[in-house]
Amino acid sequence: MKSGSNLEKVLTAGHFAFTGELGPPRGANVEEVRKKAAYLKGKVDAVNITDNQTAMVRMSSWAASLLLIQEGLEPNFQMVCRDRNRLAMQADILGAYAHGIRNMLCLSGDHQQFGDHPQSMGVFDIDSMQLISMVKKMRDEKTFLSGAELDEAPNMFIGAAANPFAEPFEWRVHRLAKKINAGVDFIQTQCIYNMEKFREWIRRANDMGLTEKVYILAGVTPMKSVGMARYMKSKVPGMDVPDEVIKRLQGAGKGKVAAEGIKMACEQIEEFKEMKGVAGVHLMAIEWEHKVPEIAEQANVLPRPQVD
Amino acid sequence: MIVAKRKPFDEIKDMLKGYKKVLNVGCGTCVAVCLAGGEKEVDVLNAELDMARRLEDNPIEISGFTVERQCDREYLEALDAVVDEYEALLSMACGAGVQFLAERYPKKPVFPAVNTSFIGVNQDVGWYEERCRSCSSCVLGMTGGICPVTMCAKGLYNGPCGGTNNGSCEINKDQPCAWYMIYERLAAQGRLDCIMDVVPPQDWRNQTPRTVIQPGYKKPEAA
Ligand code: SF4
Ligand code: SF4
Numbered sequence: 001m002k003s004g005s006n007l008e009k010v011l012t013a014g015h016f017a018f019t020g021e022l023g024p025p026r027g028a029n030v031e032e033v034r035k036k037a038a039y040l041k042g043k044v045d046a047v048n049i050t051d052n053q054t055a056m057v058r059m060s061s062w063a064a065s066l067l068l069i070q071e072g073l074e075p076n077f078q079m080v081c082r083d084r085n086r087l088a089m090q091a092d093i094l095g096a097y098a099h100g101i102r103n104m105l106c107l108s109g110d111h112q113q114f115g116d117h118p119q120s121m122g123v124f125d126i127d128s129m130q131l132i133s134m135v136k137k138m139r140d141e142k143t144f145l146s147g148a149e150l151d152e153a154p155n156m157f158i159g160a161a162a163n164p165f166a167e168p169f170e171w172r173v174h175r176l177a178k179k180i181n182a183g184v185d186f187i188q189t190q191c192i193y194n195m196e197k198f199r200e201w202i203r204r205a206n207d208m209g210l211t212e213k214v215y216i217l218a219g220v221t222p223m224k225s226v227g228m229a230r231y232m233k234s235k236v237p238g239m240d241v242p243d244e245v246i247k248r249l250q251g252a253g254k255g256k257v258a259a260e261g262i263k264m265a266c267e268q269i270e271e272f273k274e275m276k277g278v279a280g281v282h283l284m285a286i287e288w289e290h291k292v293p294e295i296a297e298q299a300n301v302l303p304r305p306q307v308d
Numbered sequence: 309m310i311v312a313k314r315k316p317f318d319e320i321k322d323m324l325k326g327y328k329k330v331l332n333v334g335c336g337t338c339v340a341v342c343l344a345g346g347e348k349e350v351d352v353l354n355a356e357l358d359m360a361r362r363l364e365d366n367p368i369e370i371s372g373f374t375v376e377r378q379c380d381r382e383y384l385e386a387l388d389a390v391v392d393e394y395e396a397l398l399s400m401a402c403g404a405g406v407q408f409l410a411e412r413y414p415k416k417p418v419f420p421a422v423n424t425s426f427i428g429v430n431q432d433v434g435w436y437e438e439r440c441r442s443c444s445s446c447v448l449g450m451t452g453g454i455c456p457v458t459m460c461a462k463g464l465y466n467g468p469c470g471g472t473n474n475g476s477c478e479i480n481k482d483q484p485c486a487w488y489m490i491y492e493r494l495a496a497q498g499r500l501d502c503i504m505d506v507v508p509p510q511d512w513r514n515q516t517p518r519t520v521i522q523p524g525y526k527k528p529e530a531a
Contacts, residue, residue: 082462086509108469111461111479122462126509129466133506145509163470168491171468174504178466182506190470237471237478 005102017280055115080109097154136183211277334374345400378405452493459486
């Protein structure tokens with residue numbers, strides 16, 4: 001075991017993993033975190049805690065992760081390269097580990113221009129690839145990025161994101177291979193709507209032997225409305241939403257679109273369970289945490305395995 | 309070349325409001341080429357200042373003097389004889405030139421008239437684009453001649469990021485994704501192996517003032 005996190009145990013035992021996501025509040029509202037966490041408890045193996053997502057200031061991801069631990073859930077601490085330099089990053093990794101955080105997700109971060117402080121300086125001292133190798137180095141070589149020894153290693157289960165859809169498509173699997181070489185243990189993909197393209201991506205990853213070296217969790221976000229699907233298609237960079245998805249939601253009829261969105265997500269999850277190279281699902285039900293129990297139920301992923 | 313843009317007129321006027329006799333020093337190199345601070349721009353700015361101050365009933369005596377290069381001691385020398393006649397200096401050179409001027413005449417207030425913007429190229433008359441952040445360890449050989457530090461909005465060494473959008477950068481549809489271009493160029497040259505390995509973190513020590521001494525030269529004992 002690299003970290004002994006619940007997520008790592010579930011994956012190494014060969015179970016189909018199921019992770020969730022929680023966005024910290026735009027304020028110091030502890031109750032909101034606890035309320036969202038309550039919906040997720042027992043329904044997922046770990047919960048991603050986003051780090052100033054979409055470049056909007058929120059409660060820090062490590063602090064919200066600690067609240068999650070208090071509530072008896074396992075956080076997956078997200079860290080973006082946009083907001084801190086390598087000193088602050090390493091300090092936060094050590095601090096997070098010291099407080100019981102065992103999973104982390106290494107991300108570049110959305111550009112600051114999208115958020116509520118577009119005047120800020122984007123740090124990007126290191127990039128997500130370099131962050132992965134830095135955490136690995138701290139864990140496995142017990143040294144800081146500088147090479148200096150550290151007093152007790154942060155044994156993190158190291159995650160990263162992958163976008164299976166963005167052009168150039170041919171480069172996608174090579175980029176995954178690079179992350180594996182950098183030292184990633186698990187991958188959570190961008191939200192998947194274009195199943196055909198995803199199947200092709202995972203086939204290539206299988207052919208290159210990559211899925212044997214890393215656990216891949218397929219990203220799923222149920223569509224709440226036709227408007228959301230349209231927005232995702234046209235406004236969210238890197239998102240691939242085929243027209244059929246929008247058509248199917250439109251066909252659901254008044255008042256039934258959200259249910260249809262959940263049904264579509266569950267169908268995807270069923271397919272992922274059987275798909276070679278997919279080790280689990282990462283459910284991003286953004287601001288829809290209260291629906292997670294229902295989705296988990298309908299997707300037949302309950303009860304969650306207990307691995308010692 | 310170094311590209312600069314003249315500051316808004318009111319900002320310049322405001323910096324000079326307490327001075328009645330000012331010398332505007334232009335520079336005949338980069339800022340002249342990019343139409344920001346050469347002889348012509350000195351004349352235009354001086355005429356505007358003269359007019360504005362007259363309208364305010366607070367006339368200014370402003371002269372112009374454009375040197376070949378403000379970042380070169382040899383050319384600054386020509387100013388030594390005249391500087392004393394002025395209360396303050398306005399410089400239309402890049403930030404390096406302004407500082408060199410201030411360093412040479414430490415008793416004179418020196419004000420910048422341009423905003424130094426970037427190291428860039430000339431796309432067309434009056435149209436310039438940034439190409440280099442002078443990072444001090446150039447990786448263009450690995451990236452197909454496209455700078456990831458400057459052209460990628462996040463300065464990534466191992467791009468593209470997840471936001472790359474059919475050839476555009478996530479920040480804007482009109483901004484090409486640097487890493488998409490890098491991929492395309494290297495793929496066309498059959499050199500994708502250049503970006504297969506993880507590039508280690510950059511040495512950012514360039515944030516302290518840097519010095520270059522070319523082979524065969526040495527730092528003079530006293531400047
Ligand atoms: S890598 Fe980019 S910023 Fe660095 S020297 Fe080369 S062109 Fe300039
Ligand atoms: S989309 Fe491309 S250019 Fe823009 S930040 Fe990402 S990698 Fe850099």
